[in-house]
Amino acid sequence: MIPEEEIIRRAMQSVLEFSNASLPIPSSVMPFNCRYHKAGTPTRTSRWIKPDPDFVKVNCDTTMKCQGFWGLSAIIINEEGLVMASATWRTPGNEDSVLAEACAMLKAMHLVKECGFRKVVFEGDSEKVVHMINKENGMDRSYLGLFIQEIQLIKSNFDKCNFRFTHRDNNKVADKLAHLAHTEPDLVWMEEVPLAIYDVYFHDLLN
Numbered sequence: 001m002i003p004e005e006e007i008i009r010r011a012m013q014s015v016l017e018f019s020n021a022s023l024p025i026p027s028s029v030m031p032f033n034c035r036y037h038k039a040g041t042p043t044r045t046s047r048w049i050k051p052d053p054d055f056v057k058v059n060c061d062t063t064m065k066c067q068g069f070w071g072l073s074a075i076i077i078n079e080e081g082l083v084m085a086s087a088t089w090r091t092p093g094n095e096d097s098v099l100a101e102a103c104a105m106l107k108a109m110h111l112v113k114e115c116g117f118r119k120v121v122f123e124g125d126s127e128k129v130v131h132m133i134n135k136e137n138g139m140d141r142s143y144l145g146l147f148i149q150e151i152q153l154i155k156s157n158f159d160k161c162n163f164r165f166t167h168r169d170n171n172k173v174a175d176k177l178a179h180l181a182h183t184e185p186d187l188v189w190m191e192e193v194p195l196a197i198y199d200v201y202f203h204d205l206l207n
Contacts, residue, residue: 071181
């Protein structure tokens with residue numbers, strides 16, 4: 001497996017090379033919102049939806065409120081709504097939000113693997129990242145390809161592993177965790193969330 005820092009470096013270098021080129025960027029690496037919208041995406045709702053029995057649900061997110069850095073997060077919740085683990089990371093990054101979301105998904109997968117869960121549903125609010133992970137038409141050659149390849153490799157560590165898109169309105173706990181990553185980076189809370197996001201977590205759980 002390629003270290004995450006090297007994947008990020010290569011991906012950002014690819015973005016820089018395309019942005020400096022005089023030729024048009026191929027459609028395979030165009031910004032997602034310019035060319036793709038998946039039909040039948042989930043209905044917006046603020047209600048927390050539990051995973052299937054014996055599964056855990058993992059939500060991840062990112063924020064770029066500090067220039068030059070990504071705040072990344074993940075939270076693992078079981079079918080009863082109980083937190084199994086939550087985590088924050090802060091890493092150097094550029095202004096490409098899709099690239100940051102792919103990195104957050106990869107971080108989340110490593111966390112779940114280390115926690116030993118075998119049946120997992122991963123949710124993120126980047127429709128492009130989820131689509132690219134789920135597609136079955138071979139190797140992805142866009143600048144996100146290294147992240148997607150690594151995610152596909154880690155999938156083999158789980159008995160069952162699904163990826164779903166969720167609207168940002170349904171990802172508020174992970175979003176607030178990602179903001180916290182800039183002030184409390186590289187931390188893992190086992191079976192709890194940081195005090196700073198209690199209000200958002202309990203609001204989701206009770207509604």
